[in-house]
Amino acid sequence: MCVSQPCSWYKSIVSTPRRRREASSARVRWRPVVQQPTDAVIRTVATCVCGSDLWDYRGINDVAEPTPGGHEYLGVVEEVGGDVTVIKPGQLVVGSFFASDNTCPNCENGYHTSCLHREFVGGAQAEYVRVPLADGTLVHVPGEVAEEHIPSLLACSDVMGTGWYAAQAAEVEPGDTVAVVGDGAVGLCAVISAKELGAGRIIAMSRHEPRQKLAREFGATDIVAKRGQQGAARIKELTGGIGADAVLECVGTPAPCSGPSTPPAPAATSASPASPTASGSTARNCSSPTSPCAAAPPRSAPACRTSSSSSWTGASTRARSSTSPCPWTRPRRATRPWTSAAPSKSSCAAEPAPRRTALRGLACPGSRPTDDRSPQRLDLPPVNPQYNFEGQVALVTGAASGMGLASARLFAQAGAAVVLADVNKDAVEAAAKELTDAGHQAIGVVCDVTDEDQAAAMVDQAVAAYGRLDMAFNNAGIQVPPSDAADEKAEDFDRVNAVNLRGIWAAQKHELRQMRTQGSGAIVNNSSLGGLAGLPERAACHASKHGVIGLTRSAAVEYAPRGIRINAICPGVIETPMVADMLKGQAEAMAEIMRQQPIGRLGTADEVAAVAVWLCSPAASFIVGAALPVDGGYTTH
Known part of the structure; x- marks a missing residue:
């Protein structure tokens, strides 16, 4: 609270002894004054009630006499003692509940609450507060401060x-x-x-x-x-x-x-x-x-x-x-030695503090340690391949069938709430019902990803339903008939790029807008082996898939520092309804594909889903901007 003019008295919230307490109340008390040359008196702009303040009120602490409460404060300096040289009258300041001189050996080593001259600063739920050791305790907040920033600054007090x-x-x-x-x-x-x-x-x-x-x-x-x-x-x-x-x-x-x-x-x-x-x-x-x-x-x-x-x-x-x-x-x-301030001669600061291990997590052969010591390998148990996404939300596009539906099932089985999006209304609603009937949280959303407004609405519906968005698998894609590059139709080029590239761009754009407000998230974009290699009569389609990898890598570099990982997967020939339609009546093409598969078979939608979900999991926390082949070795030759 603020007052416009100095006065000799002020109001304060006071806790009274339990035996005669009817409630804590505001009382009029004498205004604090400078008592020591290192003191400052501040006029409070904001204060708050800490959980520990309630210990007095509830009788957890013994209160022998009426005692002013509060120890978190933000205020304007009214006056200072003669030895105060850093803090000036008129400054907006924030301070801590323990006054410290910031010069003793303990303070120099970062333990200000163990200051050799410390004093507790209480009674902050009042119009005025006396702060001892003002130069070491108070911090000046420079410039103009907007009213909405006051609570955040007050949080710095404790x-x-x-x-x-x-x-x-x-x-x-x-x-x-x-x-x-x-x-x-x-x-x-x-x-x-x-x-x-x-x-x-x-x-x-x-x-x-x-x-x-x-x-x-x-x-x-x-x-x-x-x-x-x-x-x-x-x-x-x-x-x-x-x-x-x-x-x-x-x-x-x-x-x-x-x-x-x-x-x-x-x-x-x-x-x-x-x-x-x-x-x-x-x-x-x-x-x-x-x-x-x-x-x-x-x-x-x-x-x-x-x-x-x-x-x-x-x-x-x-x-x-x-x-x-x-x-x-x-x-x-x-362990490694404490690396903050050099030890002083004081017995209070001479002992080293423990540090973290030089190598964290799984030891990787050839990894470079963070300091000049050799890393030690940690003998850790194998990582559990099961994921737990309880309390998290996953969005899958192209989720009505194939790789999208397989991924939605896997996310749901791992505990995530799943938003299934697809242009096919009946199919996506049936897929969502399959998951809810199995006891999972899921909703179906009709979305044409070529329409950015629909992509934005899809993300909005996910957040409206579950409050956040943690993972996204942008899987929606189409094929166009194979064609000689000189004979491809412009409408086919535009259609395949509208879904495969622009659709992923639109979905990713609005997923990122939500995730950046949260400061975390993982996105997987579906490219294909056509994003890594070229095949005859696939120029338009492969252009879109190469574009997905470029889109992924650029956004991954931009958003990794913000806590959001973005990767791409590049499936080979997978047994899905779309591939079945593409290869229908093309026995010779199928035979050629099988000849080029080192693994000797086609992939399954579940195998692709396993990779997509893994990339969204903490197990892949160091994977950023990758274009991961899931192709049975097709692109190795």
């Missing part, structure tokens, strides 16, 4: 920094599989942070549908609604028995990571001491300002590491570490 530090402390790296426990503000910010750090797969553990939707929007690729042993088993299942590379614990309660039936110790949402760990594990209390290890992370390389802290420059932070074995994290083998 939850965004906490989620970000959790991801940093777990050393999330590009391509990682990350599990986030908890779907509150910190957990959702941890999802954002893992996404920003390049995680390839983010599993959000959430039991609340509105928060699941937010987690998806922020970058979560999977949702696990189960907890305890069932939740651990589900994550193991999703990761093929390997487990997550990192677990970010953002629940805010002191349940330790003590075994497979209990979630790991939750990341701190307040500056309380670290949770006790399971027998045999090591832990350090990283919250006590007087502890000799206050700024030192644990020595051992934990299977599950928890630490939540705001880490933006100049702001106070909070840390909490626990090192119990977690039942659903990937084993660590190699």
Whole structure:
């Protein structure tokens, strides 16, 4: 809230002792003043209620006397002490709930909540707040700030920094599989942070549908609604028995990571001491300002590491570490020294912190390590070939028959909600009914992909039905009769390119518009062996298929940095109704095709579907811009 003129008193939200509490209320209190030369007094522009603020109200914390609440704040500096040189009156600032000088050895090593001179900043649910150690605690927000950006800036006072530090402390790296426990503000910010750090797969553990939707929007690729042993088993299942590379614990309660039936110790949402760990594990209390290890992370390389802290420059932070074995994290083998600020002479900062393994995931022969150390091969169990797309949505065009229908079935069997699109109304509705009768989620959409408006409406219908779009297989295509290149009809050229190339362009365009708002997705475009090689009397058709590969590769380069993978598949001669019609009465042509098939047979629609679905899965997370032959070896000669 804002006031227009300074005054000697102000309003504040106050928690009262439980024994005489009827409700928290607004009270008039004396306006805070500068008490130390390093203080600042700010007029609050925005503040909020944290979950930990409710602990006082609910009686979880003992409140001996009326106490002002709140510790997250954004405001305008009213006055500063004589030793404050960086922060100026009139500046819009955001600050943390622990004041820190930003100069002591602990602060220099990134552990501002363990500042040797720290002070708690409370009472922020008020018109004015006194902030100690202002130069080290407050961050100036430059320029004009639009009103709609105020909530986002306020998040930097606590939850965004906490989620970000959790991801940093777990050393999330590009391509990682990350599990986030908890779907509150910190957990959702941890999802954002893992996404920003390049995680390839983010599993959000959430039991609340509105928060699941937010987690998806922020970058979560999977949702696990189960907890305890069932939740651990589900994550193991999703990761093929390997487990997550990192677990970010953002629940805010002191349940330790003590075994497979209990979630790991939750990341701190307040500056309380670290949770006790399971027998045999090591832990350090990283919250006590007087502890000799206050700024030192644990020595051992934990299977599950928890630490939540705001880490933006100049702001106070909070840390909490626990090192119990977690039942659903990937084993660590190699460690490397802490590489942040050089160790100081202080005993608080002299101990090295664990780092991630030099080689992450499956070891690839000939791969180059990320530092100057030799990678160590990880002996991992074989990847489970079964996919689980529970909570995800797949769109398939040309889905009424052949490769499209086979792919739709496979997506549905893997748990995805499937949108089947085809120009044939009766056939696509029958295909969708087949899936729903089998207990799957599916809808049929009539769409002519040569009409961009219909392609846009197709994507809109998918989102309206299921709330998002995670995967797309752009499969719709046609053939035209073979013809000498000098005799091909213009209308045949236009028709085959309208469906095979422009149709994929239109579908991909509108799929990308939805996926880029989510920050994730996978698209597979159907080309053919005609996109990789030339055959006589197929110039028009093969032009369209070559175009699909160019379209795919260009868009893949553009969208890979945005978390969206795009690939193409190039099927050979597949037993589908369209190929059957094409080869009807052409026994000689069929014989020639069989002679050129190293594998000695035609492919099946199910074999193509298996590749399309694999490319949409996390198993293909490093495949981008590929044009993958599925042709029984036809294009090898």
